[in-house]
Amino acid sequence: MSLKIAFVGVGNMASAMIGGLRASGYASDAIIGTSRNADKHKSIEAKHGVAMTSDNRLAVEQADVVFLCVKPNMMRDVIQDLVDVVRQDQLFISVAAGIELKSLAAWLTKPVAIIRSMPNTPSLVGCGMSGLIANEFVSDSQKQWVSDVFDSFGSHAWVQEEEQMHTVTALSGSAPAYFFRVLEVMIEAGQTQGLDAATSRKLATQAMKGAAAMVEELDDDIAVLRRNITSPNGTTQAALETLEENGIKALFSSAVDACSNRSKELGKEFASE
Numbered sequence: 001m002s003l004k005i006a007f008v009g010v011g012n013m014a015s016a017m018i019g020g021l022r023a024s025g026y027a028s029d030a031i032i033g034t035s036r037n038a039d040k041h042k043s044i045e046a047k048h049g050v051a052m053t054s055d056n057r058l059a060v061e062q063a064d065v066v067f068l069c070v071k072p073n074m075m076r077d078v079i080q081d082l083v084d085v086v087r088q089d090q091l092f093i094s095v096a097a098g099i100e101l102k103s104l105a106a107w108l109t110k111p112v113a114i115i116r117s118m119p120n121t122p123s124l125v126g127c128g129m130s131g132l133i134a135n136e137f138v139s140d141s142q143k144q145w146v147s148d149v150f151d152s153f154g155s156h157a158w159v160q161e162e163e164q165m166h167t168v169t170a171l172s173g174s175a176p177a178y179f180f181r182v183l184e185v186m187i188e189a190g191q192t193q194g195l196d197a198a199t200s201r202k203l204a205t206q207a208m209k210g211a212a213a214m215v216e217e218l219d220d221d222i223a224v225l226r227r228n229i230t231s232p233n234g235t236t237q238a239a240l241e242t243l244e245e246n247g248i249k250a251l252f253s254s255a256v257d258a259c260s261n262r263s264k265e266l267g268k269e270f271a272s273e
């Protein structure tokens, strides 16, 4: 029987995970979600077949596992309102950017099992990537269950140091947005050159998907895969030289730095003390 999961704060991220879980066959009656936006409850219930409520305490009381999915600035208040219904046999999994395990533990007040995760929205289509770190109360069997759950909508990596969660956020949590932006720009360029929007979208998207699939499925060095497309003095060389001249390396490495720095700031901004 599936463990009962409560998702507290069903918005974009929790909705993606619920969609991924449901698509992988997780029982609908083993999932309950909450949000402050009661107007959206019906559509979430219809989309994912799971029950929704505005009452966090009601949802948490009946759960074995609680996913904490509100924004970082809401986390403390939401947890503090739950404290008297929290049980020590429950497992708590935060998805919030920046928020440290020690802050979550301080707000939960009891010695409970807590996991800090950093998923991403491609979880919705079974292609998520999540970074994970556990506190000292998480058992090996809980870790295995969590690995299986996150794998059911993509893949996961446990990190050794909590600091590494900032980098996880920069490389996978936020990263789908960078790639969406790259696609937006490419599609627009295709249209500028005369393709219709749908064709432009299909070409650029399939190229991105194909490149990712090659990296994933082949063991080749990525630079070799790149060189295999780049004929001397050919079309690809012209494009890549333009990207280098315009600072692609500095651009993406500074974006990654900005992302992980913001994650660190969020952790400090919303720390327990």
Ligand SMILES: NC(=O)C1=CN([C@@H]2O[C@H](COP(=O)(O)OP(=O)(O)OC[C@H]3O[C@@H](n4cnc5c(N)ncnc54)[C@H](O)[C@@H]3O)[C@@H](O)[C@H]2O)C=CC1
Residues within 6 Å of the ligand: 008, 009, 010, 011, 012, 013, 014, 034, 035, 036, 037, 056, 069, 070, 071, 072, 074, 078, 095, 096, 097, 118, 119, 120, 121, 173, 174
């Ligand atoms: N959107 C993304 O791609 C990712 C988001 N995250 C993390 O996920 C968390 C949520 O982000 P999003 O889903 O993007 O935000 P969102 O704004 O789409 O969802 C937050 C949800 O929380 C609900 N909420 C607010 N206050 C509440 C309360 N007191 N009780 C119950 N529900 C409440 C809101 O109604 C909303 O549905 C954040 O902590 C973020 O750092 C992590 C990885 C990726």
Ligand SMILES: O=C(O)[C@@H]1CCC=N1
Residues within 6 Å of the ligand: 097, 169, 173, 174
């Ligand atoms: O932008 C954010 O803060 C969240 C965390 C990772 C992706 N979205």
